[in-house]
Amino acid sequence: MEDLEKRLTEDGSHTFYSKQFNETFHSKYGAKQESEITYIKGCNIKEKLTTKNHLKVIDLCYGLGYNTASLLEVYGQNIYDCSLEIIALEIDINVPQQAIKNNLLSFYSPNITKDLNIIANTQKLKKDNLNIELLIGDARQTIITLLRSNFKADAIFFDPFSPPKCPQLWTVQFFELVAQCLENDGILATYSCSAAVRKAMISVGLNIGRNYAMGKRAPGTLATKNNIPLQPLSLKELEHLQTRASIPYRDPSLTDNAIDIIERREKEQLSSDLEYTSHWKKRWLNFSHSFE
Ligand SMILES: C[S@@+](CC[C@H](N)C(=O)[O-])C[C@H]1O[C@@H](n2cnc3c(N)ncnc32)[C@H](O)[C@@H]1O
Numbered sequence: 001m002e003d004l005e006k007r008l009t010e011d012g013s014h015t016f017y018s019k020q021f022n023e024t025f026h027s028k029y030g031a032k033q034e035s036e037i038t039y040i041k042g043c044n045i046k047e048k049l050t051t052k053n054h055l056k057v058i059d060l061c062y063g064l065g066y067n068t069a070s071l072l073e074v075y076g077q078n079i080y081d082c083s084l085e086i087i088a089l090e091i092d093i094n095v096p097q098q099a100i101k102n103n104l105l106s107f108y109s110p111n112i113t114k115d116l117n118i119i120a121n122t123q124k125l126k127k128d129n130l131n132i133e134l135l136i137g138d139a140r141q142t143i144i145t146l147l148r149s150n151f152k153a154d155a156i157f158f159d160p161f162s163p164p165k166c167p168q169l170w171t172v173q174f175f176e177l178v179a180q181c182l183e184n185d186g187i188l189a190t191y192s193c194s195a196a197v198r199k200a201m202i203s204v205g206l207n208i209g210r211n212y213a214m215g216k217r218a219p220g221t222l223a224t225k226n227n228i229p230l231q232p233l234s235l236k237e238l239e240h241l242q243t244r245a246s247i248p249y250r251d252p253s254l255t256d257n258a259i260d261i262i263e264r265r266e267k268e269q270l271s272s273d274l275e276y277t278s279h280w281k282k283r284w285l286n287f288s289h290s291f292e
Helices: 031-041 045-051 066-076 094-101 110-122 139-148 172-180 195-203 235-240 258-270 277-289
Strands: 004-008 014-018 054-060 083-090 124-126 130-136 153-158 182-190 207-210 221-224
Touching: 004 094, 014 094, 031 045, 031 066, 031 182, 045 054, 045 066, 045 153, 054 066, 066 083, 066 110, 066 130, 083 139, 094 110, 110 124, 110 130, 130 139, 139 172, 172 182, 172 195, 195 207, 195 221, 235 277
Parallel strands: 054 083, 054 153, 083 130, 153 182
Antiparallel strands: 004 014, 124 130, 182 221, 207 221
């Protein structure tokens, strides 16, 4: 069982640090704020709850449960004529259980903390208008259950550790499966603005745009299947997609480990004709200096 260290973030909410992945579970700017801005606002949840009768959400990488908790908070703020179904994917049940044990999410209302407790302990929650299931295992496998049942999400909260730390969940092959679980008018939201991630999304047929910015972080990414208007990428971001940084992670058998996936990408970068990312960076640095 991994030893998870508790860390305070700038909005006063706590997160964990994972020694295994050498990364915190949330941005330093705020765990709760990240769930509200990147995922709830990014996926346009309030509008969807108002216009739909049934809202289906995939919380991909449930972790401590912030994204589901913030969704339940919004859902509880109004009487919506809309039922809510959440399928959450997580590899390590220890993470949500430790979050509960350490009372990390106890600033949510007692109803919500009670629900999170039930989810962490039974992996299921069923109420009148609410159905939540937490599938434990590698998301590359558990997503097959969703594909088999033809589950199409109106919103996907896409929240793995960063691409260099957990490339398994940012590959072209995994996005192919994830895109099949997205409703035609659905929105996938993530914090990542990596060119490799954006290129992988484009290569499986998703349209992409900027997500809302969180703290001083560069805006993440939103993806859809059709032409729902999204905030377009800047010229700098578009040019980033023409550099070697945009070579995506690949995992043809969907079973490779992080080291093999990273090595495969590095080999592809070495033999690429694309512009060096350092040249792109220098060009844009000179450009911004010309305004000083
Ligand atoms: C950045 S954290 C997610 C934070 C979470 N959304 C929250 O609100 O607390 C990434 C999570 O992905 C999980 N994870 C890592 N590899 C995974 C895999 N292959 N399949 C599913 N989950 C995975 C980790 O255990 C961790 O909980």
